[in-house]
Amino acid sequence: MKKKIWIPIIITVVLLAVLFVPIPTGIYDDGGTREYTALTYKIVDWNRLTFDGKFDETKVYFFPDNFKSVSELWTQEEHKAEHKLNAAIVELSDTAAVVEPLESEPELSSSDRITFSLSGLDDIGAKVGSIVEITYTGGIMESYPAQITAARWKLIDNLRNTEFTGQWLDKSTATKCEDGIFHNIIITRIYADCFFAKPSVSAPYRYKFNGTLSDEWCVGDCIDCTYENSYADVEAKRTEADMLSVSEGTEYAVADKPVIYLYPEEETRVSVRLTPDGRLTCTYPAYNDGWTVTASPDGTLTDAEGRTYNYLYWEAETHARFDLSKGFCVKGQDTAAFLEDALEKLELTRREANEFIVYWLPQMQDNPYNIISFQTDAYTNTAPLEITPAPDTLIRVFMAWQASDTPTVPEAQELSAPERTGFTVIEWGGTRIR
Numbered sequence: 170m171k172k173k174i175w176i177p178i179i180i181t182v183v184l185l186a187v188l189f190v191p192i193p194t195g196i197y198d199d200g201g202t203r204e205y206t207a208l209t210y211k212i213v214d215w216n217r218l219t220f221d222g223k224f225d226e227t228k229v230y231f232f233p234d235n236f237k238s239v240s241e242l243w244t245q246e247e248h249k250a251e252h253k254l255n256a257a258i259v260e261l262s263d264t265a266a267v268v269e270p271l272e273s274e275p276e277l278s279s280s281d282r283i284t285f286s287l288s289g290l291d292d293i294g295a296k297v298g299s300i301v302e303i304t305y306t307g308g309i310m311e312s313y314p315a316q317i318t319a320a321r322w323k324l325i326d327n328l329r330n331t332e333f334t335g336q337w338l339d340k341s342t343a344t345k346c347e348d349g350i351f352h353n354i355i356i357t358r359i360y361a362d363c364f365f366a367k368p369s370v371s372a373p374y375r376y377k378f379n380g381t382l383s384d385e386w387c388v389g390d391c392i393d394c395t396y397e398n399s400y401a402d403v404e405a406k407r408t409e410a411d412m413l414s415v416s417e418g419t420e421y422a423v424a425d426k427p428v429i430y431l432y433p434e435e436e437t438r439v440s441v442r443l444t445p446d447g448r449l450t451c452t453y454p455a456y457n458d459g460w461t462v463t464a465s466p467d468g469t470l471t472d473a474e475g476r477t478y479n480y481l482y483w484e485a486e487t488h489a490r491f492d493l494s495k496g497f498c499v500k501g502q503d504t505a506a507f508l509e510d511a512l513e514k515l516e517l518t519r520r521e522a523n524e525f526i527v528y529w530l531p532q533m534q535d536n537p538y539n540i541i542s543f544q545t546d547a548y549t550n551t552a553p554l555e556i557t558p559a560p561d562t563l564i565r566v567f568m569a570w571q572a573s574d575t576p577t578v579p580e581a582q583e584l585s586a587p588e589r590t591g592f593t594v595i596e597w598g599g600t601r602i603r
Contacts, residue, residue: 204239211235213242254303255325256283261297264288267314268301272358272365272377273335280315293324300325333360337377338407343400350395351376353418353486356388366394380412391418424487424552426528427567427598428480430521431464434592439464439556446551447487454478489551491569491600495582496542504533515543515566516586517595525597532601536572542582544569561591568599
């Protein structure tokens, strides 16, 4: 009789154990997450590595979530996980902000610009240039700028009192470089033990200099910096070096995308040399102390290896000082029509004008107004061309322009160019004055 009494008790205990006692069922390689499963619920001790740290929480999941895999549960948790981002504000409106992650932030590998809505966030007195800590949930949405969902944000007052703790580049895989000097670079961030800089021209390169920068220098200053112990990650376009000295630099203007077309009357071997008042920052094909190509009457250029090109391309930093006192004030929405008319007067063909407009219009059409002046001696005297054999017609079109919120009426500029005859060389380029 006693035996019969114990049987249902044992069955009840076993059933309760199956229903309610969690049994270890897995350890995962994601950082050490552990899973404990019972019939009616599941416990997950999260220790999951994320791109900016570790998600470390213990969660209980009841029906029906207890039947989901750890991967499925992580999808749910990822949307709720909080991350912190330190960034500089580059654009700010009443409804949204665009920020640039600081150099130590892992989000920088996703995008150099990130935007988020200000809805529901406190007014912290932020402005363009402010450094902020943003707490956001979920992942980074792929777009440009990338997008995040911000939950909170706060100002970071002074990075000069903060040491840089991230790894800028891996010196074991980077290329060792010679000691030297970087001219005309712009300070972008100052920490207690280092500072960061970028070229004064629009280029993707970034520099980290180890050492304490004196208080006389501020973010935005244009400097020359001598350095030693330099390493470069060419693919990531990053350089790290030890600072030796800092002195005041001179900001260059930028000659953006001048391109040179060659139209001989018959197939001709042509050499072109360019000596800008500054330094070349990009050329294609490679300049190599000059270009030598075989030019066809239709403008096709062929190099020694048989590769063909539509034109010779270059960009440069230049000491030129461009003059906007004569020119035109054009509404942004009217810029395309203006350029079509102006470039026809300057003897550009429809194809050449199309390539000019396609390059510049995206930067100009949404501005309230554009002040436009086509440069003559201010450009040609600072970027002399030497072409052999000498062309019969040389036309160099260089547009300096500036965005404006209000209409400004410069002195009217007359546009003309010589008639295209014989061996003709055409060049166009431009620069935005900020």
